[in-house]
Amino acid sequence: MVRVTEKESNYQDLDKMSVNELLTNMNSEDKTVPLAVEKAIPQLEALVKITVEKMKLGGRLFYIGAGTSGRLGILDASECPPTFGVPFDWVIGLIAGGDTAIRKAVEFAEDNMEQAWKDLQEFGINKDDVVVGIAASGTTPYVIGGLNEANSAGLATGCIVCNSNSPIAEAAQYPVEVVVGPEFVTGSTRLKSGTAQKLALNMLSTSVMIQLGRVKGNKMVDMQLSNIKLVARGVRMVMDETGLDEDTASKLLDQYGNVRKAIENSGISK
Incomplete structure (x- = not known):
């Protein structure tokens, strides 16, 4: 079965469109993203609540992902200290391939199912921490492996994915599924899927920090x-x-x- 993030675009002959047509059509597609996020609010609420509960016990929030998804996790994590004045080790983003992959794709890094847990262990991961996997496809091996190991170690796990009934959502205790449909450029999940993930991450980290008293x-x-x-x-x-x-x-x-x-x-x- 072809996952919705891989389905053919609703638009044909993009290379024949004018600039105005490209921008207008992309904007029309982008307008559907907040509506998809809205449907996922009950799932987000559950993930926020468990994260707050764990962080009040001294736990941390970890994001794991590959490619665009990994970069979005790192972005969200890096903005928490300046925005909310929290220590840099409260929210941590990890990407398949390490820091090199932030700027340059590392081939096949996302296909290693063991690496995410190895990366997490470098931070002394423990049962009070929360691990959230981010993957538009919902099938990234790096994320699946990390969530499975986190589950086995007794951690709370969540995810943000853009397909229904994915292996990653099945692995996560608190899955968040934001299904935005086919991308404007077929399979280019840095577009609507990336926007959806950014919105969901905004909501997750901001709500957690407000609940932890970091906003007056x-x-x-x-x-x-x-x-x-x-x-x-x-x-x-x-x-x-x-x-x-x-x-x-x-x-x-x-x-x-x-x-x-x-x-x-x-x-x-x-």
Whole structure:
């Protein structure tokens, strides 16, 4: 059976389309992605809840994937420390082929069923951790092997896939299936499937961090103040929360180096 991610595009003769036709048709396809993600919200909810439960026990969140899927996991993991001020080892993305594969494809790396577990063991993986496999096809051996070993070791496992009834979803205790249909360019899962995975990862990590207390109201009060733009944003947050003037808020932020601490030590809070 041909999986839906491998089915022929709904559009023919792409090479004969004008630029406007290409962009318009791709955009039409992309509009269907959030609707597919919406259908997967109950599955995402279950994965978020178990992840929060495990992380409150000191566990970590690991993403494993290959190609585009692996890169998306690394992207999401790398953005958690600056956004939420968490340690770099709270959310970790691993890709088949190692760091080299982030920029350049490593041939046949995804076909090794033993490598993901070896990669995970380098981080002292334990029963409080959560392993989420990311694979558009739902058939990537690197991910299947990693999830199977994680299950055997008593870890919580999840996945984000773009086909129904896949081997990876079967292996995962908390599967998330976002079925977006055939790609605009047949089989090019960096398109709709990649977009769907990015949306699902956004929802997973952001919801987890909010549940772990890393957002106050709707503000990133633990974000890293790593550039001028973010320092200015931090000053505005302190002003909004305390009612202090810009100069005072700036001095507090400079003193404590963190929005949350600046607010807590201001003596004023709405």
